[in-house]
Amino acid sequence: MKALKFMIATLLLSACAVYAQLAWSTMRWPMVLQGPGVDADMIRSHFPFHLISPDWIRASGQELVIRWRGAEFYARSALVCLIWLVSLMFAFRWARRDAEQINRPDESEHRRRLI
Numbered sequence: 001m002k003a004l005k006f007m008i009a010t011l012l013l014s015a016c017a018v019y020a021q022l023a024w025s026t027m028r029w030p031m032v033l034q035g036p037g038v039d040a041d042m043i044r045s046h047f048p049f050h051l052i053s054p055d056w057i058r059a060s061g062q063e064l065v066i067r068w069r070g071a072e073f074y075a076r077s078a079l080v081c082l083i084w085l086v087s088l089m090f091a092f093r094w095a096r097r098d099a100e101q102i103n104r105p106d107e108s109e110h111r112r113r114l115i
Contacts, residue, residue, distance in 0.1 A: 002095050009091035017084040024076055029069070038065050051075040 038061055040054035052071045059067050 006092055006095040009095065010088060013084060013087045013091060017080055020080050020083075021077060024080070026073075038062060040064070043068060047072075051079065 043054040043065070044050075050072055052068065052075050054064065054068050057064055057067045057071065
């Protein structure tokens with residue numbers, strides 16, 4: 001039973017992680033950001049929520065776009081992976097805790113054995 005609960009939780013968490021990776025880590029890229037006149041302000045205006053600031057990357061123009069897009073992809077992927085691993089640890093503890101509670105005898109039964 002413990003293994004079945006953990007396997008079901010792992011399957012659900014993995015499906016959620018794959019969905020989060022596909023939905024959040026792959027960004028829709030507007031055509032405005034194609035060309036040599038791209039700067040950090042344009043990236044910030046099109047992507048208001050970002051983990052990697054475009055100012056941290058020492059490049060300009062199209063090279064800035066390519067480097068920032070790659071850095072942002074890896075940062076978001078690492079965050080999804082970290083959340084997935086932490087969730088798996090909690091699922092393992094949850095499955096193990098339920099099994100220990102089922103196998104643990106009542107305290108009243110233990111007291112009767114002592115008397």
